[in-house]
Amino acid sequence: MARTARDQEERIRERNRRLILKAGIDVFSRKGFDGTRIAEIAEKSGLPKANVYYYFSSKEEIYTAIVAHLIESWDDALKPITAESEPADAFRNYVRAKLEYTRRNAAESRLFASEIIHGARFLKKKDREHMRQVTDRHVEVVDGWIAAGKMMPTDARHLFIMLWAATQFYSDFEPLACDALRKSRLKAEDYEKAAETVIETLLCGILPKA
Amino acid sequence: MARTARDQEERIRERNRRLILKAGIDVFSRKGFDGTRIAEIAEKSGLPKANVYYYFSSKEEIYTAIVAHLIESWDDALKPITAESEPADAFRNYVRAKLEYTRRNAAESRLFASEIIHGARFLKKKDREHMRQVTDRHVEVVDGWIAAGKMMPTDARHLFIMLWAATQFYSDFEPLACDALRKSRLKAEDYEKAAETVIETLLCGILPKA
DNA sequence: TCGTAAGTTGACACTTTGGTCAGCTTTTGC
DNA sequence: GCAAAAGCTGACCAAAGTGTCAACTTACGA
Numbered sequence: 303m304a305r306t307a308r309d310q311e312e313r314i315r316e317r318n319r320r321l322i323l324k325a326g327i328d329v330f331s332r333k334g335f336d337g338t339r340i341a342e343i344a345e346k347s348g349l350p351k352a353n354v355y356y357y358f359s360s361k362e363e364i365y366t367a368i369v370a371h372l373i374e375s376w377d378d379a380l381k382p383i384t385a386e387s388e389p390a391d392a393f394r395n396y397v398r399a400k401l402e403y404t405r406r407n408a409a410e411s412r413l414f415a416s417e418i419i420h421g422a423r424f425l426k427k428k429d430r431e432h433m434r435q436v437t438d439r440h441v442e443v444v445d446g447w448i449a450a451g452k453m454m455p456t457d458a459r460h461l462f463i464m465l466w467a468a469t470q471f472y473s474d475f476e477p478l479a480c481d482a483l484r485k486s487r488l489k490a491e492d493y494e495k496a497a498e499t500v501i502e503t504l505l506c507g508i509l510p511k512a
Numbered sequence: 513m514a515r516t517a518r519d520q521e522e523r524i525r526e527r528n529r530r531l532i533l534k535a536g537i538d539v540f541s542r543k544g545f546d547g548t549r550i551a552e553i554a555e556k557s558g559l560p561k562a563n564v565y566y567y568f569s570s571k572e573e574i575y576t577a578i579v580a581h582l583i584e585s586w587d588d589a590l591k592p593i594t595a596e597s598e599p600a601d602a603f604r605n606y607v608r609a610k611l612e613y614t615r616r617n618a619a620e621s622r623l624f625a626s627e628i629i630h631g632a633r634f635l636k637k638k639d640r641e642h643m644r645q646v647t648d649r650h651v652e653v654v655d656g657w658i659a660a661g662k663m664m665p666t667d668a669r670h671l672f673i674m675l676w677a678a679t680q681f682y683s684d685f686e687p688l689a690c691d692a693l694r695k696s697r698l699k700a701e702d703y704e705k706a707a708e709t710v711i712e713t714l715l716c717g718i719l720p721k722a
Numbered sequence: 723t724c725g726t727a728a729g730t731t732g733a734c735a736c737t738t739t740g741g742t743c744a745g746c747t748t749t750t751g752c
Numbered sequence: 753g754c755a756a757a758a759g760c761t762g763a764c765c766a767a768a769g770t771g772t773c774a775a776c777t778t779a780c781g782a
Binding site for chain 1: 739740741743749
């Protein structure tokens with residue numbers, strides 16, 4: 303038999319933990335930390351409540367596990383920003399990748415947004431430091447582009463904030479986005495149009511060329 | 513004596529309701545709807561809990577009163593966008609006004625952001641419709657500018673989303689903004705710099721002119 | 723000054739909910 | 753096959769938190 307004891311054990315652990323975390327993302331993102339009841343996570347994951355506590359020792363532990371995990375997964379979206387690439391291509395790809403990511407992972411995105419809005423209570427020092435360093439590295443890249451005359455002189459840090467803000471908005475504040483666009487739901491094509499507008503506005507400006 | 517009975521009565525009512533709403537903004541913005549305990553609002557407002565329930569029949573009523581009130585106060589920030597003004601001036605003034613407003617009213621801003629992120633559960637139909645109509649009117653103005661050749665053709669609705677996103681970010685996601693800017697706290701000058709960057713980026717684009 | 727309405731409040735009832743636990747079943751390693 | 757470890761779970765508890773209430777005080781109007 304191919305599956306060893308250890309294998310099987312890990313399989314059960316992993317499967318159930320994943321079920322719990324997945325249900326947690328769903329509920330936490332809709333209700334926030336305090337609004338979430340473990341009973342609902344248990345229900346969603348198809349496990350009895352006591353079983354949830356067998357794998358996680360507290361509500362906070364589930365929550366922080368989710369937050370920590372999704373921070374890692376964001377690094378990918380920033381990949382397009384490298385010193386070797388051309389600014390125009392890099393920003394185009396970044397905006398597209400980020401919008402696509404938040405569209406597909408809207409729940410995680412909202413969960414994180416809610417966490418930050420309420421003061422980043424449960425965001426671990428380590429994870430914050432990681433994000434700061436990733437930002438620093440990308441700021442350096444942009445400053446390099448500016449020094450090389452490939453870009454107008456701009457404050458790179460504020461620029462990244464604008465990019466983050468614009469790309470998060472559609473998923474995090476979906477009700478507002480829907481209202482502003484006069485749509486009942488956002489579809490892939492709305493995100494396409496969003497990417498287009500953000501990119502065009504950023505790269506070309508909104509005034510007629512002098 | 514100038515103050516009549518009616519006056520006095522209103523004075524007490526108004527004063528206490530205001531105390532409660534003010535405390536509510538503070539606590540709701542930090543803890544969210546579910547994380548907020550009426551006891552804490554009572555404490556902050558210096559009133560006993562039972563007295564809070566004398567003026568508001570439920571937690572939800574306090575919350576929705578706050579949300580409804582702050583939606584009105586936002587209309588002011590959009591004042592600069594009128595058909596008569598020049599696009600460049602209008603956007604400049606709008607961004608400045610909005611950033612200044614959110615800086616001074618960060619708690620309200622976060623409270624509203626949290627409400628939207630969690631699905632706008634308590635946002636009244638009437639208030640949503642009001643916001644939609646305000647947006648519509650401003651979209652018409654921008655479309656007018658475009659038709660008159662004063663602006664590059666751009667999707668006005670996505671443009672307003674970008675503006676909203678960028679101007680809300682610094683207050684709503686202050687911890688992230690601090691990290692990105694490598695500051696421990698945001699000061700007025702940081703908002704100044706933010707306004708500058710947003711305006712420059714929007715109006716001129718980030719690439720060297722062709 | 724006195725009756726009435728408004729305002730105040732400590733104590734309490736009731737529900738929700740995070741977390742525990744003791745005993746059970748299943749799986750594993752040998 | 754069997755002991756030990758891992759996994760499972762219904763029942764329970766204590767804390768917290770919303771909303772109520774009946775009695776009390778203050779303010780007002782005539």
